[in-house]
Amino acid sequence: MEKMPKWADVILIPAISILLAAIISGLVLLATGKDPLNALVIMFDGAVGSSRAWGYTLYYATNFIFTGLAVAVAFHARMFNIGGEGQALLGGVGVAVACLYIPWPHWTLALLGAIVLSGIFGAVWAAIPAFLQAKRGSHIVITTIMFNFIAYSLINHLLVNVMKPAGVMEPATASFPEAAHLPNFHDILGLVGIDFAMDAPANIAFFVALLACLFLWALIWRTRIGYQIRQFGESESAARYAGVSPTKIIMISMILSGMFAGMMSINNVMGEAERLVLNSAEGAGFIGIAVALMGRNHPVGIVLAAILFGFLYQGGTQLSIQAQIPKEMVVVIQSLVILFTGALDHMVRSPVERIFLALRRKEA
Amino acid sequence: MTTPAIELKGISKAFGPVQANKDINIRVMPGTIHGIIGENGAGKSTLMSILYGFYKADAGEIFINGNKTEIPDSQHAIAAGIGMVFQHFKLVENFTVLENIVLGAEDGPMLTPSLRKARAQLKQLADDYGLNVDPDAIIENIGVGQQQRVEILKALYRKAEILILDEPTGVLTPAEADQLFRILERLKDEGKTVILITHKLREIMEITDEVSVMRRGTMVGHVATAKTSPAELAEMMVGRKVLLEVDKAPAKPGRTILEVKNLSVTDQWGVKRLKEVSLTIRAGEILGIAGVAGNGQSELLEVLGGYQKATGEVILNGEAIDLTGLHSDGQTRRSRGIAHVPEDRQSEGLIMNFTAWENVALGYHNDPKYQKNALFMDNAAIRKDTEEKMARFDVRPPLPELRAKSFSGGNQQKIVVAREIERNPDLLLVGQPTRGVDIGAIEFIHKQIVALRDAGKAILLVSVELDEIMSLSDRIAVMFDGRIMGERDPENTTVQELGLLMAGISGEAA
Structure with missing residues (x-):
């Protein structure tokens, strides 16, 4: 018998966690002499108060959906992919290659090309640690995190020595050509008569992210390979008995994971910056871990968690601009949410479970 | 009649719906090697874990040298003179033999006096029981048989009078097992009490004085080893339940x-x-x-x-x-x-x-x-x-x-x-x-x-x-x-x- 109803598991527990994080954040703000209620108003206004605010929130959320999916698909095979950041950075290289070196006639084709190349670049970057895990037993957590640092250095090298246009000091590629510019929400929603802020970065990649969610759902719960991934994740011994090859599952799940992480670049590199710069992923690879954890590795949960973190990211930025709250304090607030929804999940879960058990006993 | 070194009365322990030990009674006489035999899952290890303070029994009493003793944790077990050698050794791989023996039994904040004292005692123990191990060897560099000796020395260093060995020969080669048995005999000769848990009949017959047989969480019987046979023990171990008759015609084997x-x-x-x-x-x-x-x-x-x-x-x-x-x-x-x-x-x-x-x-x-x-x-x-x-x-x-x-x-x-x-x-x-x-x-x-x-x-x-x-x-x-x-x-x-x-x-x- 389940310890508590499903709605409590997927809604009540995250809600309590967020509330606790909010309370502690408020206390921290109070201690530094700021007004927490005012801060809350600024955050809401800055993140969801206008179409421009939504444009930023959903832009960040798109990044987090991709990296959240990356962590989730690997986790279904109990592979803990900490390397989403590096894989996303490599995906950026894929996008840059697609956009700079191939003359696309139209943005739709450019988008398809960028999806494929970013996916391949990210997948290759994840496949190396996966191979080391499957064949050599090198722990995936260690190797993927080390590959993040290799990715930083590799991109540094590429931008400084290879991809930087001549005569420019900044380590970045040239801007992508007009044909590789993606329509943003202003362009898309304008088609159906909705007036959306022009200068917000949310773009068509958001819908690609939603399609990726659908893809993950179908893959994990409707295909043979997804079934084998879940088998392996739930019980390696049972998967061995069933004739599922551990090597194959580790490789496939990690390649898919790297692919999702790499595809994030169609949002931030292609859709927003329209060129590749240093550190393009800006930590989204790590936030993906929290998003997957909070979203219970399910696409719907991941979308909701990604929007929450998009809200925190955008609201936090506004907080530091408007309320003169230092950026570090904003990081503290974001970290508290990650801490409560992720690491301290059990702290909230067990008392709630006990309450439900007690209620059930009273009924019986 | 001498007082038993260990007497367990009515020990019961359940894990959820599984009754691991059911009303177990056992007496182990001092200066003997007492075997506990049974199949995997018969409840031998659970019983010994209760004696060593890892589990708390649901019911029952423990008497050590005739005194009723509560053993809530392993520290109390050690204080009562019980030492345990686990099937899977609990040694720090990159420490020396000496450091492993002292670990957890240091005399004070400074390590050197404890080590010096341990070194002297180790030599004494080696002479008394034939337990020769190089005190400065690193654990991961010595063989499994040697590691087991370190476990035994650890127990003896903590003044154990009663030594429990859980499936000690599982990881040993036959030659190493023979050496272990010679050591156990020396221990017995010096007046220590040894409890040997195993599912191997040969070991029971070779070295024990008395044997208790467990099956499915219950104690089936106690016999003097000299008065039993492997066949009798096997039958006690495996048990003779109500024979479930299967209705089947004679086989017609084909290709x-x-x-x-x-x-x-x-x-x-x-x-x-x-x-x-x-x-x-x-x-x-x-x-x-x-x-x-x-x-x-x-x-x-x-x-x-x-x-x-x-x-x-x-x-x-x-x-x-x-x-x-x-x-x-x-x-x-x-x-x-x-x-x-x-x-x-x-x-x-x-x-x-x-x-x-x-x-x-x-x-x-x-x-x-x-x-x-x-x-x-x-x-x-x-x-x-x-x-x-x-x-x-x-x-x-x-x-x-x-x-x-x-x-x-x-x-x-x-x-x-x-x-x-x-x-x-x-x-x-x-x-x-x-x-x-x-x-x-x-x-x-x-x-x-x-x-x-x-x-x-x-x-x-x-x-x-x-x-x-x-x-x-x-x-x-x-x-x-x-x-x-x-x-x-x-x-x-x-x-x-x-x-x-x-x-x-x-x-x-x-």
Whole structure:
């Protein structure tokens, strides 16, 4: 018998966690002499108060959906992919290659090309640690995190020595050509008569992210390979008995994971910056871990968690601009949410479970 | 009469619904080596863990040297003079012998005086008991036998008068085991009390003074080793439950289905688990493999099931099976007509967090009738198949959406058996088909196995339940130490004879 109803598991527990994080954040703000209620108003206004605010929130959320999916698909095979950041950075290289070196006639084709190349670049970057895990037993957590640092250095090298246009000091590629510019929400929603802020970065990649969610759902719960991934994740011994090859599952799940992480670049590199710069992923690879954890590795949960973190990211930025709250304090607030929804999940879960058990006993 | 060194009265301990120890009474006299024997899972280790303060007994009393003693944790056990040597050593690998011995028993904040004192005492102990170990050697650089001595020295350094050894020879070579026994005899001569937990009859006969036999959480009896025989102990260990009669006609063996020649398995530590095993099974017969758990039966099933590499030859229906290459996987085995009810349904046969219908596809996810098209599986078809299987095998409750962990043991096993038998395999591998299964389900599962035999299929049955082997098998092979000790006809053999073979004593010698 389940310890508590499903709605409590997927809604009540995250809600309590967020509330606790909010309370502690408020206390921290109070201690530094700021007004927490005012801060809350600024955050809401800055993140969801206008179409421009939504444009930023959903832009960040798109990044987090991709990296959240990356962590989730690997986790279904109990592979803990900490390397989403590096894989996303490599995906950026894929996008840059697609956009700079191939003359696309139209943005739709450019988008398809960028999806494929970013996916391949990210997948290759994840496949190396996966191979080391499957064949050599090198722990995936260690190797993927080390590959993040290799990715930083590799991109540094590429931008400084290879991809930087001549005569420019900044380590970045040239801007992508007009044909590789993606329509943003202003362009898309304008088609159906909705007036959306022009200068917000949310773009068509958001819908690609939603399609990726659908893809993950179908893959994990409707295909043979997804079934084998879940088998392996739930019980390696049972998967061995069933004739599922551990090597194959580790490789496939990690390649898919790297692919999702790499595809994030169609949002931030292609859709927003329209060129590749240093550190393009800006930590989204790590936030993906929290998003997957909070979203219970399910696409719907991941979308909701990604929007929450998009809200925190955008609201936090506004907080530091408007309320003169230092950026570090904003990081503290974001970290508290990650801490409560992720690491301290059990702290909230067990008392709630006990309450439900007690209620059930009273009924019986 | 002398006071027992240890006396346990009415010890009971349950883990959830499992009664690991039930009203156990035992007296261990000082200056003796007392064996506790029983099969895996009989409750020996639980009993000793209670004595050492790892578990708290639900009921019962512990007397040490006649005094009632409470042992809430291992510190109290050590203070009461009890030392324990675990099956899996608890040593710090990159510390020296001396550091390991002192660890947790330091005299003060400074380490050097403790080490100096320990070094002197170690020399004394080495002289007294013949326990020679280099005190400055690093643990990971010395052999397993030496590591075990360090564990014994640790206990003696803490002034243990009563030493408990849990399956001490499991990791030792025969020569190392002999050395250990000489040490235990020295300990006994010096007045220490030794409790030896094992499932190996040979060790009991060789070294103990008295022996207590456990079976399924209860104490079956105590005997003086000199007044018993391996056969009697084997019978006590395995037990003679109410014989479950299986209604079956004489076998009509047909062509040879399975031929195994010189099958050997070496595990990752280099220990040979299967040694040149050869056997054949014909259509329409059940070959039962009897033996105490851990004598190579599991490896035999794993090799045939396709998830353990091996050397040798396996021929199915006249064609060789790939044992190490690309086609040595479980999927190929299934397509060749081998089905497998694994020994451990909770870790292999089922995925506890999966629903019943997801478990019905376990191993058969490539079955064409479970596919909707080239891309997607037909989950509805699997659910429907599950519903039908549940009806035919009377699985209760018949709910395909229920998770495997929510079914009782018997119903879990019925799901596994239904999945495998309904594949109508040429060869069915069955491991412990009725372990933890209620009487009704046992009868049902036995009937299904016999029905498959009568349909002209070959069945390899592995079970530690002698009754099950006796009543189901058409031929019985006994395994001991990775070898087949011999084959017997169930009509013309006795539990005693099989028990001797299971203990590694071949029929000719006894």
